[in-house]
Amino acid sequence: HLEEVADIAKYSVHHPLEDHEVDTDPYGVLVVGKDIYVADAGNNNLLEVDKRKISTLVEFRHRTVDLFDGVPTSIALGPDGNLYVGELGSLVPGEGRVSVWTRDGAPVRAILGLNQVTSVAVDNAGNIYCTEIGLPSGGRVLKFNAAGVLVNQVSVPMPAGVAVDNLGDRKSTRLNSSHT
Secondary structure, X not given: OOOOOOOHHHHHHHOXXXXXXXXXXXXXXXXXXXXXXXXXXXXXXXXXXXXXXXXXXXXXXXXXXXXXXXXXXXXXEOOOOOEEEEEXXXXXXXXXXXXXXXXXXXXXXXXXXXXXXXXXXXXXOOOEEEEEEOOOOOEEEEEEOOOOOEEEEEEOOOEEXXXXXXXXXXXXXXXXXXXX
16 A cells, blocks of 8 residues: 655755756655655755655755756665765766765765765664765775774675665665676
8 A cells, every 4th residue: 555645746846946957856765753754866955754744854065057966865864863865966976975964954974075876874883884886897885984984895886775674784785787
């Protein structure tokens, strides 16, 4: 049984970013109890849905002159209660990031200098995993410790996402490829 809880496209049409074309692409969704968060890659914002009412929690980087946008693709909840958002950075090498926000939308910190982040997950120890695409090698899965320091990486062809289980333990990586 499917139930519509929010019309993100309608909200984006009525709430476009200033000096930005009307667009929407609700790419990432996170449900925490009764709280629903949506990373809208097209309208460059993080939305909160509460009882079918949508509000903008965070507006990501966007510029119309050079068509650069943050492009939030994914969202995860950390053991610290913060929201971790992966950003493509308009497919510009080095402009991808994982930004960290409180559940009220206040910035906490960011891991900068990444390339086209497609997914993010956080384990119960606070380790941050993210996937990147578009590198000359085709992509990577990165692991950062809770302080945001890179501790491991592996090259993989076109990674689409990374996940941790319901206990917060890393279990597997999904790939957009037949290579596993």
